[in-house]
Amino acid sequence: MIHSSLQLPRPGLQSAAGSTSVPLPAAPSPQASGAGRIEISAVSHRFTDTPVLRDITVTLTERRIGIIGANGSGKSTFARLLNGLLVPDRGRVVVDGLDTARDIKAVRRKVGFVFQNPDNQIVFPTVAEDLAFGLKGLGLGRAERAEMVTQMLARFGLEALADQSAHKLSGGQKQLLAIAGVLITKPACVVFDEPTTALDLRNTRHIAGVIAALSETAIVVTHDLDLISGFDRVLVFDAGRIVADDTPARAIAEYLRRMQ
Numbered sequence: 001m002i003h004s005s006l007q008l009p010r011p012g013l014q015s016a017a018g019s020t021s022v023p024l025p026a027a028p029s030p031q032a033s034g035a036g037r038i039e040i041s042a043v044s045h046r047f048t049d050t051p052v053l054r055d056i057t058v059t060l061t062e063r064r065i066g067i068i069g070a071n072g073s074g075k076s077t078f079a080r081l082l083n084g085l086l087v088p089d090r091g092r093v094v095v096d097g098l099d100t101a102r103d104i105k106a107v108r109r110k111v112g113f114v115f116q117n118p119d120n121q122i123v124f125p126t127v128a129e130d131l132a133f134g135l136k137g138l139g140l141g142r143a144e145r146a147e148m149v150t151q152m153l154a155r156f157g158l159e160a161l162a163d164q165s166a167h168k169l170s171g172g173q174k175q176l177l178a179i180a181g182v183l184i185t186k187p188a189c190v191v192f193d194e195p196t197t198a199l200d201l202r203n204t205r206h207i208a209g210v211i212a213a214l215s216e217t218a219i220v221v222t223h224d225l226d227l228i229s230g231f232d233r234v235l236v237f238d239a240g241r242i243v244a245d246d247t248p249a250r251a252i253a254e255y256l257r258r259m260q
C-alpha cells in the first residue's frame with residue numbers, strides 16, 4: 001500500500017505471476033458507475049523557474065482517455081492534478097463539482113491513482129492485508145471488509161496469493177495488486193501513470209486487458225501507443241501544453257509527427 005502524504009485509494013495485487021490465464025476483473029463494484037466530469041481550468045504549474053504545465057483548460061468526461069507525449073512534457077504532473085496529489089499553482093481542477101484544492105478527501109474517494117512503481121503502493125506484508133488496508137477508515141465492519149477483500153481477490157484471480165508476501169511478487173503481480181488495491185475502494189475513475197512501463201509483453205497485455213475490462217473510468221498516461229489505441233480520446237502533451245486532443249489515430253499521428 002501506499003503511504004505517504006500522497007495517499008489515496010490503495011493497492012492490491014494479482015495472482016499467479018506472469019500467468020496469462022488470470023481472469024480479467026469482471027464484476028465492477030456497484031458504485032463504480034463511471035466517468036463523471038473532471039474540469040481543468042486555466043491550470044499552470046511549476047516546480048522551479050520553468051513552467052511544467054502552461055495554461056491548460058480541458059474537460060474530461062470520456063470513459064477511456066489516454067495521455068501521451070515526450071519525456072518531461074508534463075503528463076505525470078497533469079495526472080497528479082486529477083485526484084489532488086498535486087494542487088496547481090494557478091487555475092482549478094474540479095471533479096464532479098469538488099475542487100481538489102478544498103475537497104481533497106471527497107476527490108480521492110472518486111478518483112484513484114495507480115503509480116508507475118507498485119512498490120510505492122504496497123505497504124502491508126501480505127496480499128490480503130494490503131488490500132484490506134485500503135478499506136480502513138471507510139466505516140466498514142470487519143466482516144464487510146473481509147468479504148470485499150475476498151471478492152477482489154477472486155475478481156483478479158488472486159485467491160492463491162492471498163497470504164503471500166506482497167513484496168515477493170513479480171513485477172506484473174505487484175502491478176495487479178496495486179490496481180486491485182485502488183479498485184477495492186470503489187472509485188468512479190482511476191488514473192494510471194505508465195502502468196506497463198516495467199512489464200514484459202505478456203504482463204503488458206494482461207494489464208491492458210485489465211484496463212479495457214474496467215467499468216470504472218480510466219485515464220492512462222503511457223508511452224505504449226498500443227495501450228491507448230482503442231480509447232475514446234487521447235491527449236498529446238508537448239512542453240506543458242496539450243497540442244492534440246483527438247481520436248487515438250489522429251492524436252498518435254500528431255505525436256509521431258512531432259517525434260520525427
Ligand SMILES: Nc1ncnc2c1ncn2[C@@H]1O[C@H](COP(=O)(O)OP(=O)(O)OP(=O)(O)O)[C@@H](O)[C@H]1O
Nearest residue numbers: 047048052069070071072073074075076077078237
Ligand atoms: N517534484 C518535482 N520537482 C521538480 N521538478 C519536477 C517534479 N516533478 C516533475 N518535475 C519536472 O517537471 C517536468 C515534467 O515532468 P513530468 O513527470 O510531468 O513529465 P512526463 O511527461 O510525465 O515525463 P516522462 O514521460 O518522462 O515520465 C520535468 O522536467 C520534471 O523534471
